[in-house]
Amino acid sequence: MKGSTLAMNKNKFVYAAFLAIAFAATFSACKDKRSTGLEYARNMYDPIAYNPDQPNKNFKDGKTAQLPPANTKPVGFEEYDKYPNTLEGYNEAGVKMVNPLPVDSTNLAQGKHSFVVFCAPCHGEKGDGQGHLVKIEKFSGVPAYQTGASSRGGNMVDLTAGKIYHTITYGVNNMGSHASQISPTDRWKVVMYVQQLQKGQ
Template sequence: MKGSTLAMNKNKFVYTAFLAIAFAATFSACKDKRSTGLEYARNMYDPIAYNPDQPNKNFKDGKTAQLPPAHTKPVGFTEYDEYPNTKEGYEAAGVSMVNPLPVDTVNLAQGKHLFTVFCSPCHGEKGDGQGHLVKIEKFSGVPAYQTGASSRGGNMVDLTAGKIYHTITYGVNNMGSHASQISPTDRWKVVMYVQQLQKGQ
């Protein structure tokens, strides 16, 4: 009898303590309308690293986003300085640059995929200049690789690998540069596939 009374008292005490804690938590959460209450694992929401636009006391200028040190290059970055973005650079690239990749099924398949993602919205999947953006936006001037004329002179079908690579790198007319989206090696794969489209394949 004495043990059961003690157990009942203990249960009442635990129940009363639980109610008191719940009431206090509810009351404290409700008293400030702007409060979001308690948050579990706040460090999961707040990043440890600085955001690029955030002030940063670790640098003299107080900015997080810093310019890279002089004369450094990102990993995997290949400069394309020998053929500048000029008519002369374009012509020189057309004469001197040769695709270093072997023409095989793997490179062609990857070139086709890259072309479909980056180029076909304007140039069309067949290279006919009738991509879906051309049809939606109703803008003209995207030449067909098989029959079109190049805005720089000559026919699209006669463009060399170097000229195509130069154009992908720098862009021309309404076409912007794709140097930041497509790596140098992948550009050559796109060139390879474009040359297949020039043949009507």
């Protein structure tokens, strides 16, 4: 009996304490209507850095977004101005550019992966010009690497590494440039894989 009374008193005390805390929290929340309550880790969502479009007193022109210094290049940037996006540049690249990567199973596997991701939707996984975008009639006239004719003259099977690289970089006809999606090194791996498809492998 004594134990049950003690337990009841303990429960009443816990219940009363809970009510007191709930009342205090409610009262303090209603006290100042402008208060948003406690903030946790404010610096997680208030940026310390300037946004690019914000005024910035640290620069003479008052702008945050600044032009890069003259004659500088972004990290990982590879200049490709030597072969311009013209028929002459395409033909010159076809003669002078050579794949610097060794033909091995690793490079071919990585080239195949990039090809399947970026090229196969139009060119087809076998390079037959029958990708799923062609099959649902989004695009037409995608040539097969083994039997098709190039829109710039000659047969697709005869395209050199430099011509393939140039086309990946700049695009042609309905095919847009893939320079922003595929790094220069990975472009050479795709070239390597496309040359395997040209052979029907």
